[in-house]
Amino acid sequence: MQFKPVPEAPENAEGVEAILEAVPATAGAVDDCCAHLLEETRLETRSEAETWLTFLRALELAAEESAGYRRAVDPSLESVALQQAFRERVVAASTVLDALETADEPASVEAVFDAVRGEIPGYEREKLGDRFEPVWTERVRRLLEWAVVLELAERTAAADRYRYRSSSVSDETDG
Known part of the structure; x- marks a missing residue:
């Protein structure tokens, strides 16, 4: 669930x-x-x-x-x-983390949102209409901030950018 x-x-x-x-x-x-x-x-x-x-x-x-x-x-x-x-x-957390992990450089909230936009269920677009983009951009921001708290990501020196932490759980459980 x-x-x-x-x-x-x-x-x-x-x-x-x-x-x-x-x-x-x-x-x-x-x-x-x-x-x-x-x-x-x-x-x-x-x-x-x-x-x-x-x-x-x-x-x-x-x-x-x-x-x-x-x-x-x-x-x-x-x-x-x-x-x-x-x-x-947590809905979309994995998708957000995957987007960070595959990014070539630290990513902004907007860049991560753009990377995961296609993975967001269509019913969300329909339900939110014109509010879809701001609501989901805010959700992505919160997911990124939680990823930092949970040590899955880190904020870069440019505080509005995030990078995947390579020593996170996916690395420990994949191998």
Whole structure:
């Protein structure tokens, strides 16, 4: 299963930990997980909290049960596990990473968007109409920022460019 929501990336993994710590250890421990995240973290809107909860599920750091959300039994913040989950469980993450990996030079958000445009499902174009390009350019930007946080990519000295990190999980698992 793949998940679509991608929150704004924090500066580093500690930002993920801060949100994750606010997710209850037991489903049903709080009446409203989103409200709880708003009270306990820097998040400001219910929509942000919902996006984070879904994204934490994608990274296999949280689970949704009938009683509500809970932290994974043993949430691994180990980079290899997070890298794999990101690549496999977040919509378009793999495509964005593949575009970076095959780029001859560090790429801008717009260049990566152009490289993945053809891989974006047609229903997204139809659903978004004139908003398709700005919405998906922003999504690609967020995916690239998450790739940096998860050590799959790095920002170059020209901060608006990204390069694939050759020591990432795909290299370790391919061989």
